[in-house]
Amino acid sequence: MFKIIAKEKLTPVIDCLRVEAPALAKKAKAGQFVIIRVDEVGERIPLTLADWDAKEGTITLVAMEVGTSTRKLGLLKAGDVLTNLVGPLGLPSDIEKFGTVVCVGGGVGIAPIHPIARSLRQAGNKVISIIGARNKDLLFWEDKMKKVSDELIVTTDDGSYAAKGLVTEPLKAKLEGGKIDRVIAIGPAVMMKFCSLTTKPFNVPTIVSLNSIMVDGTGMCGCCRISVGGKTKFACVDGPDFDGHQVDWNIAFDRQKVYLKEEKESLDRWESCQCSK
Amino acid sequence: MEEKPKSKINLNRVEMPRQDPKVRAHNYKEVALGYTDDMVKEEASRCIQCPKRMCVSGCPVNVDIPEFIKAVREGDMPEAVRILKSKNALPAICGRVCPQETQCEEVCTLSKKKAPIAIGRIERYVADWDLGNKEKRSPTQLPPPTGKKVAVIGSGPAGLVCAADLAKMGHKVTMYEALHTAGGVLMYGIPEFRLPKKVVQAEVDYVKSLGVDVQLDSVMGKLATVDELLANEFNAVFLGTGAGLPMFLDIPGENLNGVYSANEFLTRVNLMKAYLFPDYDTPIKVGKKVAVIGGGNVAMDSARCALRLGAEEVYIVYRRSRTELPARHEEVENAEEEGIIFKFLTNPKQIIGDDKSWVKSMECYQMELGEPDASGRRRPVIKPGSEFMMDVDVVVVALGTTPNPLIPSTTKGLDITKHGTVVADEQTGKTVKDRVWAGGDVVTGAATVISAMGAGKRAAASIDAFLTK
Ligand SMILES: Cc1cc2nc3c(=O)[nH]c(=O)nc-3n(C[C@H](O)[C@H](O)[C@H](O)COP(=O)(O)OP(=O)(O)OC[C@H]3O[C@@H](n4cnc5c(N)ncnc54)[C@H](O)[C@@H]3O)c2cc1C
Ligand SMILES: Cc1cc2nc3c(=O)[nH]c(=O)nc-3n(C[C@H](O)[C@H](O)[C@H](O)COP(=O)(O)OP(=O)(O)OC[C@H]3O[C@@H](n4cnc5c(N)ncnc54)[C@H](O)[C@@H]3O)c2cc1C
Ligand code: SF4
Ligand code: FES
Numbered sequence: 001m002f003k004i005i006a007k008e009k010l011t012p013v014i015d016c017l018r019v020e021a022p023a024l025a026k027k028a029k030a031g032q033f034v035i036i037r038v039d040e041v042g043e044r045i046p047l048t049l050a051d052w053d054a055k056e057g058t059i060t061l062v063a064m065e066v067g068t069s070t071r072k073l074g075l076l077k078a079g080d081v082l083t084n085l086v087g088p089l090g091l092p093s094d095i096e097k098f099g100t101v102v103c104v105g106g107g108v109g110i111a112p113i114h115p116i117a118r119s120l121r122q123a124g125n126k127v128i129s130i131i132g133a134r135n136k137d138l139l140f141w142e143d144k145m146k147k148v149s150d151e152l153i154v155t156t157d158d159g160s161y162a163a164k165g166l167v168t169e170p171l172k173a174k175l176e177g178g179k180i181d182r183v184i185a186i187g188p189a190v191m192m193k194f195c196s197l198t199t200k201p202f203n204v205p206t207i208v209s210l211n212s213i214m215v216d217g218t219g220m221c222g223c224c225r226i227s228v229g230g231k232t233k234f235a236c237v238d239g240p241d242f243d244g245h246q247v248d249w250n251i252a253f254d255r256q257k258v259y260l261k262e263e264k265e266s267l268d269r270w271e272s273c274q275c276s277k
Numbered sequence: 278m279e280e281k282p283k284s285k286i287n288l289n290r291v292e293m294p295r296q297d298p299k300v301r302a303h304n305y306k307e308v309a310l311g312y313t314d315d316m317v318k319e320e321a322s323r324c325i326q327c328p329k330r331m332c333v334s335g336c337p338v339n340v341d342i343p344e345f346i347k348a349v350r351e352g353d354m355p356e357a358v359r360i361l362k363s364k365n366a367l368p369a370i371c372g373r374v375c376p377q378e379t380q381c382e383e384v385c386t387l388s389k390k391k392a393p394i395a396i397g398r399i400e401r402y403v404a405d406w407d408l409g410n411k412e413k414r415s416p417t418q419l420p421p422p423t424g425k426k427v428a429v430i431g432s433g434p435a436g437l438v439c440a441a442d443l444a445k446m447g448h449k450v451t452m453y454e455a456l457h458t459a460g461g462v463l464m465y466g467i468p469e470f471r472l473p474k475k476v477v478q479a480e481v482d483y484v485k486s487l488g489v490d491v492q493l494d495s496v497m498g499k500l501a502t503v504d505e506l507l508a509n510e511f512n513a514v515f516l517g518t519g520a521g522l523p524m525f526l527d528i529p530g531e532n533l534n535g536v537y538s539a540n541e542f543l544t545r546v547n548l549m550k551a552y553l554f555p556d557y558d559t560p561i562k563v564g565k566k567v568a569v570i571g572g573g574n575v576a577m578d579s580a581r582c583a584l585r586l587g588a589e590e591v592y593i594v595y596r597r598s599r600t601e602l603p604a605r606h607e608e609v610e611n612a613e614e615e616g617i618i619f620k621f622l623t624n625p626k627q628i629i630g631d632d633k634s635w636v637k638s639m640e641c642y643q644m645e646l647g648e649p650d651a652s653g654r655r656r657p658v659i660k661p662g663s664e665f666m667m668d669v670d671v672v673v674v675a676l677g678t679t680p681n682p683l684i685p686s687t688t689k690g691l692d693i694t695k696h697g698t699v700v701a702d703e704q705t706g707k708t709v710k711d712r713v714w715a716g717g718d719v720v721t722g723a724a725t726v727i728s729a730m731g732a733g734k735r736a737a738a739s740i741d742a743f744l745t746k
Contacts, residue, residue, distance in 0.1 A: 023500055037457060043549070043558040044457075068558050084457040086494035215549070215559075218455050218496055219681055220521040221541035227532055232525065237683070251532050254634035258534045262560030269555050 001081040002036075005058055010140035013065045014108055015074045016050070022057030024087050030115040031093030031209065031241055034061070035217040037084035038072040045069045046214045046236075048112035048186075049088060062111030062140075068266045089217045090240050093207070095119045099181035100126040102174055103149070104167050104195055106187025107133055110141050112209060113186045118148040120184075126150050128180075130170050132187075136161035167191065168198045175202045182207070185244065189252055196244030206244040210235045212255060227251045288392040291320040298614040302584050305469045305552060308611055309373070317402040321349040324394045327386045332396060335384035338731045340364040342381060342396055349399055358407045361400060366438045367730055369408055369476045370463060372401025374574075375727050376605045408479055417487060420447040425744040428453065428511040429489075430497045430684065433461020434726045435717025435733040436517030437484050442737035443515075444487035448744060451511075452484070453495040458548060461519055462718075463726070465548040466540070468578050470585070471608070474547075498687040503713060513712045513740050516699060517733060520678045520718035526570065530628030531674075535562060535636035539571070539579045539675035546582045564671035566590045568639055570625060571675030572597065577608045579673045580617045591617050592667065596624040596644050596657040622646070622657065626664060628672055639667045680719045688713075698722050706736030714740055 006018040024034070033048045051060035065074045076082075093116050101120050105113035110131045121127045129149035133139040134157045146152045153170045154162035163170065167187075174180060175198070183206040185195035192208040199206040212224040212235040219237035226235055227248035233239065294310040295301070301308050312320065324346045332342040341360050348357035361368050377383075377397035385393035407414070425448045429440045432454040440450045458464050460477045485491055497503065503514050523538035525531050542561070545551040549559035563586040569579045572595035583591045593612070595602065598621045602609055613619070622644040631637040643663030646655035679697045690710040692700035699715045701708045706716040716732025718724055 027500060041550075041557045084494050086455070086457070086496060088499055089496065215541060215544055216456065218521075218683065220523070221544050222523045222525065222538040223541045225532055232532060250634075254534055255532070258562065259560045262554065262562075266555045266558055266560065 001083065002085040004076055004078055004080050004082065007076060007078050009074075010062065011138050014062060014138070014140060015065065015070075016060065016062050016111075017073070017076070018058050018060050019082060019085065020057060021059050021085055024085070025052045025054045025057050025059050028052040028054075028059060028088045029092035030095060030119040031112075032088035032090050033217075033240060034059070034085055034087030035089060035214065036061070036073075036082050036086075038069055038076070039083050042072065042083065043069050044084070044215055044217070046089070046211070046217060048209070049115065050111035051115060062108060064108035067263050068270045071267070071270065086217065090236060091238070093119070093184070093209075093241050095123050097124040100128065100179060101182045101184065102171060102180055103127060103129045104171055104183065104185040104187070104191075105129070105131045105145070106167050106185075106191040107138065109185075109187030109191070109209075110139075110145065113184065114141060114144055114148065116184055116186075117145065121148050121150070128174060129153070130155070130167050130174075132156065132167035134158065166194070168194050171195060172198050175199060175204060180204050184208075189249070189256065192244060193247075193249045196247070200245055207241050208244040208247065209240045210242055210247065210252060211240070212236075212252065213258065226255065286325060286387065286390070287323045288387070288390050290323070290392045290395055291316050291398075293395070293398050295611070298611075298616070301470065302615040305585060307473050308470050309607075311405060312398055312402045317349060317399055318352070320395050321346045321399055323387070323392075324350070325386065329386070331384040331386055332381040332394070335381040337380060337725075337727045338364050338734065340381075340400075345403065346394065346396070346399060349403060354403065354406050354410075355413065357403045361403055362407070365400075365727075365730070366441055366734070367434060367480055367726070368400050369404035370434070370472060370480065371727050371730070372397050372404050373472050373476070374467060374605070376725060378606050380727070408476070417445060419445065419488065422449065423447040423744065425449065425512045426451070426510055427513045427515065427740060427744075428506045429515045429517060430503075431455075431461060431517035431519055431717070431719070432459035432481070432491065433517055433519050433717060433729060434463065435519070435719075435729040435736075436461070436515065437480060437733070438730045439515045439517060439716065439733035439737045439740075440489045441484045441487055442734055443740060444484070444489050446737070446741045448741070449488070449490075451490045451492060453492045453497050453500075455494075455496040456548065457493050459491055459493060461517075465544045466575070466578070468543065468547055468582055470581070471578065496683065498683040503684060503688040507712055512744055513714065515706070515733070515736055515740065516684060516708075516713065516715035516719055517717045517729070518681060518684055518719045519729075520680045520698075520723045522679045522681050522697070523674070524676045524678060525674055526625060526676065528625055528627050530630060530636070533628055533630040533636050534634050535564060535670055536628060536672045536674065539569070539575045539673050540678065542579050542673045543575070543582065546586070552582075552586055561586065562671060563588050564636075564669070566592075566669045567671045567673065568592045568594050568625075568667060568669040569673045569675055570594045571677070572602045572604060573675065573677070574604045574608060575677075576673075576675035577604045577612050577617075579675050581612055581615060583671070583673065584615055584617065588671070592620050592669070593617055594620045594623050594625065594641065594667075596622065597654065598622055598646065601654050620667075624657065624659070625672075636670050636672055637668075639669050639672060640664055641667055678718075678723050680722070684719075696722055704735060705739035706732055707739055712743075
């Protein structure tokens, strides 16, 4: 059982939880993730380490409420516990001195891009961050991102805050504007695909963090498999970071849709149970 | 030399009652129901107590079989339990899943008459009696603590037995398990209808009762490396991490929606209880027509799970013939009775998807058996021009597994074979790395519960000798 120390809503549908996990906090590295189960009947779901504090022995998770597990998570309060929490899983992001890097975070992807931007900056890179959300209400951590970036650009799809448009627009402008050595893009799969397409003509190495469906997260089931450069890879152990120019996006998209029907059934049922309570 | 038939020998092996195939194909309750008191007495009394004790030599851990059978015949269950458990720590599990027909029962003297003693069934009866009469057990006397600490990584049969034995020798044991439930393949792989999870849980609870600290949700190599464990806290480490990495076929279409590794399929069903979806949150896709590729226990289990999940037709697609099937005979029989369709001498060429990337069919080759290969079995070869289509919507790949590289890749100084297994001494389980032992599937590659258990036991003895030296 893992105790929740603090919980806040970053947006109406995005929750931030600080959880007690001392051994894990000591080992956490930017780019890694954990798998949690909210309760005894719960699914195992992966969430990226958005932050951690080795001294305090805690980790921070940021989750968007999209289905049964994340909705259940949203109901938990400080003092409650997560039934299971395992990690750190996956390979850490490559952190080196590349030069100038652009970190793109879309939607809930702002949370996982944060520690990566911070580590890259600590490693001596010039960090330009671009964060975007559908609208103002869905935007969070602007201040935190500012602290770890040399330059921060904010976009909203509907223009309700900052620049109107998609994150790919300022990304393209930056690529045209000067030498960029590396791009890291984290967010919805479509966004990562379009960031990769944007950087391709400029030949800038582009890293994406794939969010395939997972079960164990240790390489044991193959559920998370994807195709990169024509080879099958397991996102949980070979990734989650991959070369965005090599990812077969069609397979990645298709495999995310395997359980659409069941996910809806599960959520409908959970919602009707919640109502009758 | 032909033996003279002895008139007194009873060759009527007592059948074990099983659920009706038509009924059991739709439920998860245990298929084999176990002997009644009368049945076990009758079967035990068939044993002729041969002085040669062939059965004992056929048992990987040399259980004193004639002796425990004698105790059963005399109705002395506590004594039968004592004899059985002195060599086999997990009899309720082994009685259910050991391939007895290739071990003790194969070499049983009565096997020549095609009526070997049903040693496994008697074993199961004794073990279940023990589980049902726990209160009569005398509590295990633990020796005074030695002050030595051992980390056991993995909670499958190898880890469980190693941890239990070390605890009984007075060492402080911490057992680390990556998943949220202890038991290894016994929990996530072998289905409820073959090995009820409460039987496994009882064994895990017993190990805990010996003072073993079970740490779930702990992926070693990530949370801490073996070297860190050795440096910080532990005097020795045992690796019982199994062979959990699934193999795929490497044919076109393998990443289509609806293609599962057997590990994923079985983990969703057994560990995550997808058969109870939506009461449990984890879903599974079953499809109407399921093809399971492979011929081992894992393939049988996957096929029988698919059937129970509601598939209309379930095929086992196996590239050799019936005689080469590596699965336990009893499970092949069970599968057939339940209506699983066997496609022998068949091997997939590619999996074909529809416009939404879901499996819609599988193209296969017809095979024939050629020259024997390294394993001594005849090698299947493709019959030219034999391609044909199978209409299926889910494919489960059950081709075997290899060890997870997580520990090898994060531990300095282990000797790893090209198959990814850890090299360890057969007798002691000692690896080439100082203070590190290993046993079970991680050393042998995918094998059996009893061999993993035996390895855990031998390693515990060797670790104890090292710690008390
Ligand atoms: C490595 C990794 C890191 C992630 N980090 C974050 C994060 O930091 N914050 C965040 O909000 N989300 C993150 N996700 C996505 C998150 O895991 C899913 O949103 C979550 O599992 C949805 O579960 P649900 O029951 O609420 O919704 P569901 O109704 O089950 O699913 C909604 C959608 O989520 C995806 N999904 C469903 N089950 C899983 C599963 N077991 N594993 C992965 N994806 C699944 C599917 O594409 C599905 O269509 C990450 C995913 C991966 C693989
Ligand atoms: C579906 C199926 C059916 C089978 N049927 C039979 C049968 O009928 N009869 C029979 O005799 N055998 C059968 N087997 C084989 C048998 O189950 C195995 O040989 C046996 O379980 C091996 O035991 P083990 O202790 O070596 O490993 P496992 O049982 O594989 O346990 C290893 C454990 O280690 C954990 N682990 C791995 N890496 C780490 C890590 N880095 N950190 C922490 N924990 C880790 C795993 O999560 C797992 O729980 C079957 C196997 C399968 C998959
Ligand atoms: S070989 Fe068979 S008959 Fe002989 S003692 Fe063993 S179980 Fe009994
Ligand atoms: S989630 Fe099971 S192998 Fe990656």
